[in-house]
Amino acid sequence: MKLTIQVNEGPYQHQSADTAYHFARAALEKGHEIFRIFFYHDGVNNGTRLTTPPQDDRNIVNRWSELAQAHDIDMVLCVAAAQRRGIVDEGEAERNGKDATNVAPGFRISGLGQLIEGGVESDRLIVFGD
Amino acid sequence: MAMLHLVNKSPYDTCSLNTASTIMKSGDQLLLIEDGVYGAIKSGKAAGLLNGLKVFVLGPDLAARGISEDKLANDIDVIDYAGFVDLVEANDKVQSWL
Amino acid sequence: MSNAKKMMYINRKAPYGTIYAWESLEVVLIGAAFEQDVSMAFMDDGVYQLTKGQDTTGIGMKNFSPTYAALGDYEVTKIYVEKESLDERGLMLDDLQHLVWEDEDEDYAEKDSIHLVSRAELADVLAGQDVLFNF
Numbered sequence: 001m002k003l004t005i006q007v008n009e010g011p012y013q014h015q016s017a018d019t020a021y022h023f024a025r026a027a028l029e030k031g032h033e034i035f036r037i038f039f040y041h042d043g044v045n046n047g048t049r050l051t052t053p054p055q056d057d058r059n060i061v062n063r064w065s066e067l068a069q070a071h072d073i074d075m076v077l078c079v080a081a082a083q084r085r086g087i088v089d090e091g092e093a094e095r096n097g098k099d100a101t102n103v104a105p106g107f108r109i110s111g112l113g114q115l116i117e118g119g120v121e122s123d124r125l126i127v128f129g130d
Numbered sequence: 131m132a133m134l135h136l137v138n139k140s141p142y143d144t145c146s147l148n149t150a151s152t153i154m155k156s157g158d159q160l161l162l163i164e165d166g167v168y169g170a171i172k173s174g175k176a177a178g179l180l181n182g183l184k185v186f187v188l189g190p191d192l193a194a195r196g197i198s199e200d201k202l203a204n205d206i207d208v209i210d211y212a213g214f215v216d217l218v219e220a221n222d223k224v225q226s227w228l
Numbered sequence: 229m230s231n232a233k234k235m236m237y238i239n240r241k242a243p244y245g246t247i248y249a250w251e252s253l254e255v256v257l258i259g260a261a262f263e264q265d266v267s268m269a270f271m272d273d274g275v276y277q278l279t280k281g282q283d284t285t286g287i288g289m290k291n292f293s294p295t296y297a298a299l300g301d302y303e304v305t306k307i308y309v310e311k312e313s314l315d316e317r318g319l320m321l322d323d324l325q326h327l328v329w330e331d332e333d334e335d336y337a338e339k340d341s342i343h344l345v346s347r348a349e350l351a352d353v354l355a356g357q358d359v360l361f362n363f
Contacts, residue, residue, distance in 0.1 A: 001218070003218075006361075008228070008363060015138070015164045016138070016164075019138070019164060022190075022211045023211055023215065025211070026210075026211035026214065027218075029212070030216075040251065040255075040363075041248065041251055041363070080251075080254060081251065111258065112254060112255050112259070113258055113259075113261070113262070115255065116259045116262045117262070119233065119235055119359040119361070120233055120262065120264065124219075124223065125224070125359050125360070126136075126226070127226040127228070127360075127361065127362045128138075128226070129226065129228040129362065129363065130139075130228055131356075133355065145272055149271070153347055153350065155352075155355055223357065223359065225238075225354065225360050225362070226360075227240075227362070228240070228362050228363070
């Protein structure tokens with residue numbers, strides 16, 4: 001199966017980001033292909049590299065970055081949602097006059113079209129949210 | 131063409147399980163995940179919503195919430211994340227009742 | 229691109245209390261450019277998104293309800309509203325915006341976009357879709 005996963009919620013606040021991650025890993029272990037993981041609404045907060053979660057708990061952001069690297073997964077943060085919530089890469093910082101960037105490794109910021117394309121090109125779209 | 135319905139909220143919190151269970155068509159399957167697993171407890175009023183439906187529940191979410199399998203309503207299959215992936219593959223599409 | 233897929237955007241949440249209503253509308257508008265077979269469903273609290281007379285000045289938020297009226301221009305012509313959800317909330321079709329689209333094959337005749345459907349009918353509509361978006 002070629003899968004697109006949509007994550008609507010941020011790390012820790014809701015279980016969605018965790019469930020999405022465990023689902024993604026299980027799918028990869030079974031040999032399925034993840035076309036894209038698209039983060040929308042507060043889901044874009046999965047892509048900030050500035051989190052410092054407690055040492056004795058899972059590091060959600062790092063976990064995503066590691067998964068993306070290990071399996072070459074395209075993880076996209078919606079640009080409009082990211083702008084609203086202050087998730088910024090180099091391009092966005094320059095365009096919008098911000099003095100810092102905070103995107104975590106393995107994530108890229110792009111448009112909503114990437115989600116639609118995921119729906120068009122994949123065999124299944126699965127949405128994790130609240 | 132069958133659909134996999136996902137419910138991740140407790141039936142005592144939101145209407146998602148009610149909506150999902152009343153809109154499901156014959157042949158569709160229901161997977162309870164996250165707080166949705168509370169809907170599978172047989173002593174709860176919401177268990178009645180599951181009658182006649184093909185229901186699965188995510189084992190890790192049951193365990194996290196301290197719900198032993200003997201507390202579940204009849205004919206509910208407990209699966210893991212690998213089983214979740216299989217359900218997605220077995221159905222044509224997935225509807226997340228958020 | 230391969231044959232157009234039937235894509236449905238499902239709305240079940242009220243406007244303003246959370247951002248889902250507005251941000252899901254943004255997906256629909258962007259999605260129009262992809263020339264898929266798009267439809268929308270409003271059920272449960274989602275039916276509140278379509279009500280007339282929204283005035284957000286007091287809460288200081290952008291009133292995005294006029295955007296629904298523009299959906300016809302974005303070729304979103306199939307908007308399913310679930311009857312049971314309206315009834316539960318004491319709403320009538322007349323409480324909702326009158327959404328229309330212009331059929332260029334019939335001299336731009338104005339047609340209703342909203343299809344009032346029962347839950348059972350909506351179940352059939354959902355079953356016929358290829359991709360379901362939820363927010």
